[in-house]
Amino acid sequence: MGGVDLPPPPRDDADVPRWTAELGLPGLVDVHVHFLPERMLRKVWDYFEQAETHYGVPWPVQYKLPESERYALLEQLGVLRFAPLTYPHKPGMGEWLTGWAGEFADAHPRAVRTATLYPEPSVADYLGRAVDDGARMVKVHVQVGAFDPRDPQLRDAWGLLAEAGVPAVVHCGDGPIPGDHTGLGIFAEVLEAHPSLRIVLAHAGMPDFRGALELLDRFPNLVLDTTMVGTAFSERMAPLPADWPARLADHPGRIVLGTDFPNIPYPYAEQLQAIHAWAAAEPRLGHGFLRSVLYDAPAEVLGVRDELPA
Template sequence: MPPSSDADVPAWTAELGLPGLVDVHTHFLPERVLRKVWAFFDEASTHYGTEWAIFYRYAEETRLRVLRELGVTTFAPLVYAHKPDMAAWLTEWVLDFARRTPDAVPTATIFPEPTVAEYLAKALDAGARCVKVHVQVGGFDPRDPLLDPAWGLLAEAGVPVVVHCGNGPRRGEYTGLDVFEDVLRRNPRLVAVLAHAGMPDYAAALDLVGRYPRVHLDTTMVGVAFSEQFAPLPNDWAARLAGNADRIVLGTDFPNIPYPYAEQLAAIATWAGNEDRLGADFLRAVLHDTPSRLLGLSA
């Protein structure tokens, strides 16, 4: 049975034969930045037309304890910039966070600016194993020529980049999977993870998975009751996943979700239960094996 509460998660994971969960999409930020992010969500009714109460609104130490109690053995703490001269110091902060947090993998972020290749190369040399790009919040065009060297570095290194480029939960000036596909055409070896499975354009996101062998989807906020209100999954979602079972990875948006972590896991379990070609093997791949491979935890 899928977990009905966070307390159920460790036993459910153990029943699957997994040593734990690997989450590619969480957020840890400098305190002053996090306060601003949470203040934005406090006004979600204005921004999104719905309330968005942060479920895990705790101090950093408590948030880390919650992840560990859930059985999350490895996670990618993602940071993102919304203006120039921000990405480099955020990357420095999150690399330091990973150094002092054994279960966090080193990450980085980028922004279209003349120094992007310099600080990204430095981060990769320091061991960054995942990069976050937030087209919507950043308000930039991912096709900006200033980013060309960064996309090239990432494609060459094989380091996954979690890209929020879909039109959900609201459209941005440069969002849209068609826009990001221009980046993929120029960098077909890029290991891209489409955040939120391209929400709300799920079918188009799966089409990109079919066309580009290094494109993956993360499960962040996909199929949970909250998101189904404004971005419902297509009826054939589980069947379509069957052909791409090794390209789906666990992501949650912890701690900035308005519901318990277990709800995301239950949604994924529902997909597995609704399609005979998925089942427990799919769950093991999504929750552990595929994200472990992407983050360099296993071959």
């Protein structure tokens, strides 16, 4: 495994605190978690129950639990801060979901305030209010929203985020299924128009991992999140390049922890096992890479570094 000396990876969720402690980490920071209004969440879970129809593979949601139990589980895993992400699929939802996410964060101290957006006349207004109220992350889901991120109605919203320095986690890749406006080349045009935008590329651009790495070379304010990347489930649909660990070593500090909790078809620990395997496979990664991905880099993205233990 490249001769990298690391503690054993977590065996399961209960073993995650042991692993982070042996790495010398106070805990984890996760930029890609989903909490939604209950009725909306139930519809999302119903969709995943029909995953064989939508995606061609079953997708049993691992953590189909009441909201309080899901939050408690993140605490037990040692997640010190996380971004609770929402996403609209039609006009009129963006402002409502942004308000809901703010109230959720106010009631849950490990959650940061987040916002979302949709191309509509009011988007810059409600997004601006969210930024003024302390939003630390904005969720943009091009595939679910079925909108073009280059839509002129979003121009002011992108400009607002660029000026404020508030990052957006953007699902714009073609996985798990492509949409009319997905593909990294399309979103690259947004980055070209707003080069100071701070973007977290969700799922590391899955399945176009090489394209995502090329975007890292072009846009210094871009990072990749690990959401579902390298897990056994995803490897069957979107396998990583064989040189993935070596390529990550060329981009220090540009990879951050994301998981898609709770809507994943496997335990949380499996994502951490995949990240651990990358660190163990490449001598240039190792312990420093794990600390960066799991803690330092996502804390920096969410603007919470000063709130957390060193």
